[in-house]
Amino acid sequence: MSESDHIPSGIVVIISRNINFCTLVYDFFPKRKRKAMENLLCDEVWLSSPGTPDHSHDEREHCMLKGYADSFYTTKEDSEQAFVVCLEKEFSYMPEPGYLDHLQSKNLVFARFRAVQWLIKTCTRLNLSVGTVFNSANYLDRFLSVSQCHGWEHWMVELLSVACLSIASKFNETSLASLDELQMEDLDHSFQSSTIQQMELKLLQALKWRLGSTTVYSYIELITSNIICLKCNLQKELLNQVTKTLLRAELDFRLLRYPPSVVAISALWCTLEKLFPLSYNVYLTTIMRLINQDHEDDIIKCRRIMKAWLVDPLHTLKASDEQSYYYPSSPVTVLSMERIDHHINDCRVDLSFFRIPGSNANPESSAAKRKREEE
Structure with missing residues (x-):
């Protein structure tokens, strides 16, 4: 980038996973400043056209590659380090x-x-x-x-x-x-x-x-892709089930008092216990060693709320509905x-x-x- 192409001071450059956000940032600046930003807008073709998967690979390899593509990490050690980084910035x-x-x-x-x-x-x-x-x-x-x-x-x-x-x-x-x-x-x-x-x-x-943002799903992607080693079909089922639990958790305002890591691990605990009743403790131990032990009490409390959903499917709605909300007329x-x-x-x-x-x-x-x- 030549000297004349340098970004004017005051412009915030944000790296995103796709071109749409680059365009979003670009659109908010006046035309005279856009020229300097044009070199930042990457070629969209390769982003929107992923290569066709090689179907000759076995199911396990294809599943692993999919997980790696989603999480950007290729080893268990990388994922664990990324997990720690998420913990540091989640607040x-x-x-x-x-x-x-x-x-x-x-x-x-x-x-x-x-x-x-x-x-x-x-x-x-x-x-x-x-x-x-x-x-x-x-x-x-x-x-x-x-x-x-x-x-x-x-x-x-x-x-x-x-x-x-x-x-x-x-x-x-x-x-x-x-x-x-x-x-x-x-x-x-x-x-x-x-x-x-x-x-x-x-x-x-x-x-x-x-x-x-570091959200509950940030942790789930890391844990299910590499930190917990499962066969492809089990990995997929775990991800599906824990995602459903986390979506339910988003609706429950009481869980907002807990950090995303606590909610994510609580959801994983409930899901692992359901899918692997005889061996879930092994997986749970692997996950728990990654977090501060001070959060164990919060995880137990959070899990208790989630377990209540299994008894009463309307539990979340009842908790939210206790808070009345009056909608005045619209302008x-x-x-x-x-x-x-x-x-x-x-x-x-x-x-x-x-x-x-x-x-x-x-x-x-x-x-x-x-x-x-x-x-």
Whole structure:
């Protein structure tokens, strides 16, 4: 890169797994600054066209390669080291301390439940990756925890949910659904593209453009790909079952008090116990040695909540429904689903409702504060 091609100061360069997020960053800068960024946009062809697998390989090898492609790590030692790195940075990608109390005091528990439920259903409908679900929910929680909005309304939570899923898709997916496709089902309001894009920018600013979150799924990918050695069919079944448990966990606001590593290991414990009742302790011991022993009590408590789901499938919904949530009427600047076919050119939504305090500008400060509280 020549001297004239250097990135102007103030531009944040973020490495992503796909071209869509590079394009997202690119679009938010004025044209005069875009030229310097063009050299950063990699060739999209090889990213969106993976090589055809060699079907002559046996099932085990194909399964292992798939796991390695997903996790980027090729040995057990690499995965364990990556696990430790995730543990070190997970606190900086969690909601602000006191988030659970914040949800309850703002009557947002059931609103969050509905939002996460919509994220899961929409990702399933559009065949998006599981990682997109967990990243979307992470962005939602982090934004809710820093926002100083005094009166959350139903349309505001829906707009935030759409923006979270749109950003997560651009960061994770190689093929994007349109904003209209995201809003096709299960929402009470429909938003114009310009409104969603404004909300996306507000979301990115609130998250400080830090989108490579450490989520519960980050640990599951590492553990199931290399740290636990299983035959291909068992590995696939373990991943499927534990993913279902973690999606259920995303809906339960009580688990928000625990770090992602605690929730992930608790879900693995429940799943291993179900799939391998006679030998699950062997696998569990392998996993437990990777974490701080101070978290053992939290893992037991978290697992106890998950076990309650097996007894009462509606347990999560009942817990969320205990927190009433009143939805005031929506502003005229938001389209109701009844009017989704009507195009309003001068539609504007006042996003000043979503106030973000400047005191959260340093992402490391909240992580340090959380660690002090843990101690």
